[in-house]
Amino acid sequence: MLLVENHHTYWSLLRWNTTARKYASIAYVSGNTYANAGKALADAMQRANVKQAEHFGDIDPEGLRIGVTMCTYLKEHGMPALRPAAALYRWLFDHGRRRSFAGEPPTASAAALGWLGEALGLRARALCSKGIGVPHDR
Numbered sequence: 001m002l003l004v005e006n007h008h009t010y011w012s013l014l015r016w017n018t019t020a021r022k023y024a025s026i027a028y029v030s031g032n033t034y035a036n037a038g039k040a041l042a043d044a045m046q047r048a049n050v051k052q053a054e055h056f057g058d059i060d061p062e063g064l065r066i067g068v069t070m071c072t073y074l075k076e077h078g079m080p081a082l083r084p085a086a087a088l089y090r091w092l093f094d095h096g097r098r099r100s101f102a103g104e105p106p107t108a109s110a111a112a113l114g115w116l117g118e119a120l121g122l123r124a125r126a127l128c129s130k131g132i133g134v135p136h137d138r
Contacts, residue, residue: 060133064112
């Protein structure tokens with residue numbers, strides 16, 4: 001199962017997956033409300049007998065916080081850990097359009113950077129420390 005936090009990206013990945021068949025299902029989970037919907041998501045995953053799930057969000061402190069928060073919630077409730085969709089994040093790093101944060105650059109937490117894994121976490125830290133993020137579709 002793939003959980004995508006951006007509407008337009010969800011539809012693009014849904015179309016792509018009809019031929020790629022990488023994911024059994026793709027779900028749209030709306031940004032910040034996603035982090036508050038843990039109980040409903042855990043219930044849906046349990047009913048669908050999901051053995052693993054991946055998250056794909058924006059590469060910025062807030063997007064990474066959402067992924068790690070949901071991962072923690074699911075693990076605390078006996079569900080499979082929510083992993084980052086590493087191949088999609090790599091693609092976004094390589095091809096996504098960067099944008100600058102307004103004002104003081106927010107910092108990504110160590111937990112969020114660790115959740116991405118070493119290689120992706122280092123790339124995210126380098127961007128975020130300069131006040132740059134990579135959104136899906138803005």
